[in-house]
Amino acid sequence: MTIGLFDGADPRPGHENTLKLIELGEQLGFDSAWVRHRHLQYGISSPVAVLAAASQRTSRIELGTAVIPLGWENPLRLAEDLATVDLLSGGRLNPGVSVGPPMHADRVLPALYPDTAKAEDFSFERVRRLLSFVRGEPATDFSGAEGFEVYSARVQPHSPGLSGRMWYGSGSLRSARWAGENGMNLLLSSVVKVEEPAGGSGEAGSFEDSGDSADTRGSGTGGSFDFAAIQLSHIRAFRAHHPDGEHARISQGLVVIPTDTATTAQREKYEAFARQRSPRTSTPQGPARLLFARDIVGTSEQIAERLHADPAFREVDEVAFALPFTFEHEDYVQILTDMATRLGPALGWRPGG
Numbered sequence: 001m002t003i004g005l006f007d008g009a010d011p012r013p014g015h016e017n018t019l020k021l022i023e024l025g026e027q028l029g030f031d032s033a034w035v036r037h038r039h040l041q042y043g044i045s046s047p048v049a050v051l052a053a054a055s056q057r058t059s060r061i062e063l064g065t066a067v068i069p070l071g072w073e074n075p076l077r078l079a080e081d082l083a084t085v086d087l088l089s090g091g092r093l094n095p096g097v098s099v100g101p102p103m104h105a106d107r108v109l110p111a112l113y114p115d116t117a118k119a120e121d122f123s124f125e126r127v128r129r130l131l132s133f134v135r136g137e138p139a140t141d142f143s144g145a146e147g148f149e150v151y152s153a154r155v156q157p158h159s160p161g162l163s164g165r166m167w168y169g170s171g172s173l174r175s176a177r178w179a180g181e182n183g184m185n186l187l188l189s190s191v192v193k194v195e196e197p198a199g200g201s202g203e204a205g206s207f208e209d210s211g212d213s214a215d216t217r218g219s220g221t222g223g224s225f226d227f228a229a230i231q232l233s234h235i236r237a238f239r240a241h242h243p244d245g246e247h248a249r250i251s252q253g254l255v256v257i258p259t260d261t262a263t264t265a266q267r268e269k270y271e272a273f274a275r276q277r278s279p280r281t282s283t284p285q286g287p288a289r290l291l292f293a294r295d296i297v298g299t300s301e302q303i304a305e306r307l308h309a310d311p312a313f314r315e316v317d318e319v320a321f322a323l324p325f326t327f328e329h330e331d332y333v334q335i336l337t338d339m340a341t342r343l344g345p346a347l348g349w350r351p352g353g
Contacts, residue, residue: 001033001034001035001036001066001253001320001321001322001323002018002021002033002034002035002036002322002323002332003035003036003037003038003043003044003323003325004017004018004035004036004043004044004050005042005043005325005326006042006043007042008042011042014042015044015050017329018035018044018050019050019053019054019057020329021033021323021329021332021333021336022054022057022058022061022063023054023057023058024333024336025061025336026058026059026060026061028336028337028339028340028341028351029340029350029351029352029353030061030336030339030340030351030352031061031062031318031352032061032062032063032064032094032320033054033061033062033063033064034063034064034065034066034094034096034320035047035050035051035063035064035065035066036065036066036067036322037065037067037068037069039069039072039102039108040108043325047065047068048065048068048078048081048082048085048095051063051065051085051089051093052084052085052088055085055088055089055090055092055093056088059090060092060352060353061092061352062092062093062094063085063089063092063093063094064093064094064095064096064167064320065094065095065096065097066096066167066169066187066189066253066320067096067097067098067167067168067169067187068095068096068097068098069097069098069099069100069102069103070097070098070099070122070126070127070130071099071100071101071102071105071120071122071126072102072112073130075126075127075129075130075133076129076133076139076155078130079130079133079134079155080155080156080157082095082134082159082162083134083155083156083157083158083159083162084157086159086161086162086165087157087159091159091161091162093159093162093165094165094167094185095162095165095166095167096166096167096168096169096187097127097130097166097167097168097169098168098169098170098175099122099123099124099126099127100122101122124178124182127168127182127184128182130166131163131166131182131184133154133155134155134159134162134163134166135163136154136155136158136160136163137154138153138154139153139154139155140153141153165185166184166185167184167185167186167187167249167251168182168184168185168186168187169187169189170186170187170188170189170234170238171189171191171192171193171290172192172193172195172234173193173195173233173234173237176234176235176237176238177237177238177240177241179238179242180237180238180239180240180241180242180248181241181242183242183243183244185248185249185250185251186234186235186238186248186249186250186251187251187253187320188231188234188235188250188251188252188253188312188316189253190253190254190255190292190293190322191290191291191292191293192227192230192231192234192290192291193288193289193290193291194225194230194284194289194290194291195289225283225284225291227281227291227292227293228310228311228312229311230291231252231312232311232312232315235250235312235315235316236315238250249317249318250315250316250317250318251316251318251319251320252312252313252316252318252319252320253319253320253322254296254307254313254319254320254321254322255295255296255321255322255324256295256296256297256303256307256321256339256343257270257273257274257295257296257297257298257324257335258298258299258300258303258335258338258339258342258343259297259298259299259338260299260300260338260342261334261337261338262334262338266331266334267297269327269331270297270324270331271297273295273297273324273326273327274294274295274296274297277292277294277295278294280292281293281294295324300338300339300342300343300346301346303343303346304343304346304347307347308347321339323335323336
């Protein structure tokens with residue numbers, strides 16, 4: 001999973017490096033590659049366009065978004081783009097989405113929705129609309145020929161298998177339950193909402209809220225805040241409400257940095273990165289009471305031991321390893337190579353072909 005950072009004065013090399021990492025992932029046998037997003041920043045702002053390019057430079061690896069915040073999107077137009085890329089990729093697209101108002105809404109809504117901001121619905125209903133269009137339900141009551149033009153009542157193109165590969169990026173009990181009730185797959189990240197004992201009723205959590213994805217090993221916290229226990233409750237709520245029950249798909253987002261073949265300078269950089277982010281894992285952050293998990297830096301053997309001790313990790317069959325934002329391309333190559341050749345096998349995974 002990568003954010004695809006680039007230089008604002010020369011953005012092409014950064015985008016090209018993102019595509020190279022996806023190509024490398026396929027060569028190393030990874031099952032999927034995921035891109036994140038950043039609007040009005042120096043990271044991928046159009047993940048669907050980037051994955052369209054990636055679909056033409058790869059043949060096997062699945063391609064996902066983690067996640068697209070629907071507050072920035074028109075669900076009908078997004079459904080068209082997703083179906084187009086899914087068809088171009090041969091059915092390899094895994095769109096992950098979330099809801100809620102855009103970050104810094106007071107500053108961006110005048111540009112994003114200058115005339116309709118107060119009327120926009122940023123609730124789960126926005127996801128329902130997207131799902132209905134992706135599933136091929138009518139978007140209009142008109143179809144047929146009009147002169148030389150032929151119209152369809154549903155979004156075109158239609159990709160029949162895409163609806164089964166729609167994911168929701170969740171950080172709260174409420175959103176995990178909603179994703180299950182609506183038959184979506186569940187994307188977990190490095191952030192959870194610390195809710196009241198009754199479960200609270202806050203807005204759905206999302207990858208957009210979380211910064212990085214990170215490790216969910218153990219509590220990772222001081223006091224009585226237990227990240228793993230909270231995330232495990234989300235997993236169980238999701239499966240309890242999903243039509244597929246225990247077979248419902250869940251992917252856990254982690255930041256783990258194997259150091260098996262890292263240089264001394266790289267190891268020092270990675271350890272400093274984890275130390276810098278550690279304070280936010282001790283107590284809930286901000287009015288939303290968001291709790292972050294710790295990153296894991298170490299040899300593949302050390303990382304595997306810690307992951308096997310994580311009750312949430314033991315509950316899932318899929319994991320998305322997030323690449324830290326600020327490293328160099330050669331760091332990512334080393335990390336991905338160690339993941340594929342050392343960490344993966346230590347976890348019981350085998351490369352795809």
